[in-house]
Amino acid sequence: MGHVPRIGWMSVRINKLVAVGVAAAALTAALAGCSQSSNGSTGGDGKIVVVGAENEYSDVAAQIGGKYVAATAIMSDPNTDPHTFEASASVASALSTAQLVVQNGVGYDDFMAKLEKASPDRTRTVIVAQDVLGLPDSTENPHLWYDPKTMPAVAKVIAADLGKIEPSHTSYFQAQLTAFDNSLKTWTDQLAAFKQNHAGAPVAVIEPVVDYMLQAAGVDIKTPWSLQAAIMNGTDPSPQDSAAQDALFTGKAVKVFLYNQQVTDSVTSHFLSLARSNNVPVVGVYETMPTGYHYQKWMEAEVTALTNAITNGQSTEKL
Numbered sequence: 134m135g136h137v138p139r140i141g142w143m144s145v146r147i148n149k150l151v152a153v154g155v156a157a158a159a160l161t162a163a164l165a166g167c168s169q170s171s172n173g174s175t176g177g178d179g180k181i182v183v184v185g186a187e188n189e190y191s192d193v194a195a196q197i198g199g200k201y202v203a204a205t206a207i208m209s210d211p212n213t214d215p216h217t218f219e220a221s222a223s224v225a226s227a228l229s230t231a232q233l234v235v236q237n238g239v240g241y242d243d244f245m246a247k248l249e250k251a252s253p254d255r256t257r258t259v260i261v262a263q264d265v266l267g268l269p270d271s272t273e274n275p276h277l278w279y280d281p282k283t284m285p286a287v288a289k290v291i292a293a294d295l296g297k298i299e300p301s302h303t304s305y306f307q308a309q310l311t312a313f314d315n316s317l318k319t320w321t322d323q324l325a326a327f328k329q330n331h332a333g334a335p336v337a338v339i340e341p342v343v344d345y346m347l348q349a350a351g352v353d354i355k356t357p358w359s360l361q362a363a364i365m366n367g368t369d370p371s372p373q374d375s376a377a378q379d380a381l382f383t384g385k386a387v388k389v390f391l392y393n394q395q396v397t398d399s400v401t402s403h404f405l406s407l408a409r410s411n412n413v414p415v416v417g418v419y420e421t422m423p424t425g426y427h428y429q430k431w432m433e434a435e436v437t438a439l440t441n442a443i444t445n446g447q448s449t450e451k452l
Contacts, residue, residue: 178203181298184228186236186245189278189422189431190262190287194235196427197291197309201302208242211395211423228252232298235291238263239275258294262287273341273362276420280345281321284428288313316429323436324349331443337381337408339392339401340365343418343435347391350439355381364400375400382407389442391416394451414442417450426452 180203185191188206195204207228228234229252236245238261249259262277263270265286277283292310296303328351335353338344341361347354360374370378381387382404390408392401394417408415416438422431431452438449 181232181295182230183233183235184231186234186242187278187421189428190235190237192422192428193284193288193313194233194291196313197288197306198295199305199309201299201305202295207245208421211419211421229254231257233257233291233294234259235287236261237275237277239268239270239272239277241275241277258298260287260290260294265290273358274344276342276345278428279343279432281317281324281349283345285314285317313429320429320432320436323433323440327351327436327440327443331440334389334443335381335387336389336391337378337387337404337413338390339404340396342393342420343391346432346435347439350436352439355387370400378404379407382411382413385411385413387413389414389416389439391418391439393420394418395420412446414446415448415450416442417452419452423452 180201181198183191183194183198183202183204185194185204185206186208188209191204191206191209195202198204228248231254234245234249234257236242236259249257262283263272266277266283268277288310292306295306324346328349332351333353334351335355336347338347338354338356338361341358344354344361357374357377360370360378363370363374382390390404390413392405392415397405405415407413416435418435419431422428426434434452438452441447441449
């Protein structure tokens with residue numbers, strides 16, 4: 134299957150989830166009605182106001198900014214479809230006063246550009262993970278935070294930009310960055326150990342949510358990309374792809390089935406049923422960081438769940 138363009142990827146998703154457009158329009162209206170403007174100043178409590186489009190990005194910003202940052206996220210509920218969000222006065226107020234915004238890009242959160250335009254501020258800094266990584270709009274998999282290379286690169290830019298906003302705290306932000314980078318070692322060591330011990334392990338997926346991490350772990354993703362892309366884009370997979378996926382379970386050709394725990398439908402339910410009935414361990418993965426986790430602990434938990442599935446057949450459908 135060819136590359137999925139940014140606009141096409143998001144427009145198909147929105148056609149599937151009309152609530153996205155409704156919520157975005159409501160939030161845009163709320164933003165337009167906000168009278169507050171950051172004008173490059175800190176928040177009322179003296180902290181730098183940071184907004185992440187997704188809570189994994191706001192969490193990293195909060196870790197880098199520490200005591201000098203007040204970070205919030207637009208998409209933060211791990212129990213709902215991450216491609217929808219609720220418009221609220223608090224979100225509108227946060228974004229209208231944000232001095233730093235961190236978002237994913239690659240079509241995943243294109244609504245952010247509209248919201249930022251509705252609340253213009255020439256002093257606001259916007260960090261886009263796609264741009265930090267130098268990725269083209271045609272990048273097929275938008276779930277960049279599962280790539281071990283993403284957050285260290287984004288965190289470095291966050292630290293630099295926070296230092297520009299508050300130069301007197303530059304050394305603090307750099308120290309926080311060093312601590313964050315060091316804290317990722319447990320996760321990357323897990324991935325290296327998994328790759329050493331289980332390289333080539335066959336797995337099935339439903340969407341490419343966690344593909345970047347699986348690739349870093351050296352597993353063999355057996356699910357056809359065309360099926361993954363179809364599910365991600367809100368379209369039905371072809372009969373041929375569905376049959377191929379079915380055979381992975383009935384033929385016991387995979388050791389784990391990883392599915393998007395936040396977005397389920399009849400297709401997902403069918404594959405889940407097949408996996409369970411054929412004693413294939415199931416691991417639920419998330420697009421939105423689960424409650425009670427920091428980014429690095431979330432990533433560690435996903436690798437632990439994968440390892441438990443491979444080594445002892447244990448399912449972890451929810452973290």
